[in-house]
Amino acid sequence: MVKMLLQISYETRDMLLKRYLKVETCLKCSLCAFKDGYGCYISNYGIGVDGAKFSALDTYTYHVFSAKEPVKNPNLWLCVSCHRCHEICPYDVSPKDVVEALKAAAFEGGYAPDLIRGEISNVLSTSFAFPIVQSQQVQRSKLGLPVLENVGLEDLAKIAKRTGLEDKLAMLGRKEGR
Numbered sequence: 001m002v003k004m005l006l007q008i009s010y011e012t013r014d015m016l017l018k019r020y021l022k023v024e025t026c027l028k029c030s031l032c033a034f035k036d037g038y039g040c041y042i043s044n045y046g047i048g049v050d051g052a053k054f055s056a057l058d059t060y061t062y063h064v065f066s067a068k069e070p071v072k073n074p075n076l077w078l079c080v081s082c083h084r085c086h087e088i089c090p091y092d093v094s095p096k097d098v099v100e101a102l103k104a105a106a107f108e109g110g111y112a113p114d115l116i117r118g119e120i121s122n123v124l125s126t127s128f129a130f131p132i133v134q135s136q137q138v139q140r141s142k143l144g145l146p147v148l149e150n151v152g153l154e155d156l157a158k159i160a161k162r163t164g165l166e167d168k169l170a171m172l173g174r175k176e177g178r
Helices: 011-021 019-025 031-037 042-045 058-066 075-076 084-088 093-108 114-126 134-140 153-163 165-175
Strands: none
Touching: 031 042, 031 058, 031 084, 042 058, 058 075, 058 093, 075 093, 084 093, 114 153, 114 165, 153 165
């Protein structure tokens, strides 16, 4: 396999390079994705949201980093932050940090999918990432587990306000007429 430096050229490039200078030291060796079966889950799965096919020559990481506008790439949100790429990368590029920075830029720019925005709203209103339905509570009771309760909502509200998350969600809602 021919190794070559990853080249990126998009609007958020300067922001990325300021925080993650090593992103352009990626030699496209594919270790982050396929080292002994312990690589990126997404690359190993093989198919992106938009039908992109990931392989040793075009891993999830390369696909996202080298996209014309990565903040608009729907595959950006596939990363589950498992840190495998970070642990494996022999060049200390830390792809997961770059993906997280791109996700933040995408969120700021209003490109986060509805599912992500809905999950954030759900956390802020219920303290759970996903809705807790009655059947789950019944099953927990049968298993002798405590009922799930909404806790820490005041703290979550304070965090959302202090970090600007509350305003960002409101702005995104207004942008889409919600």
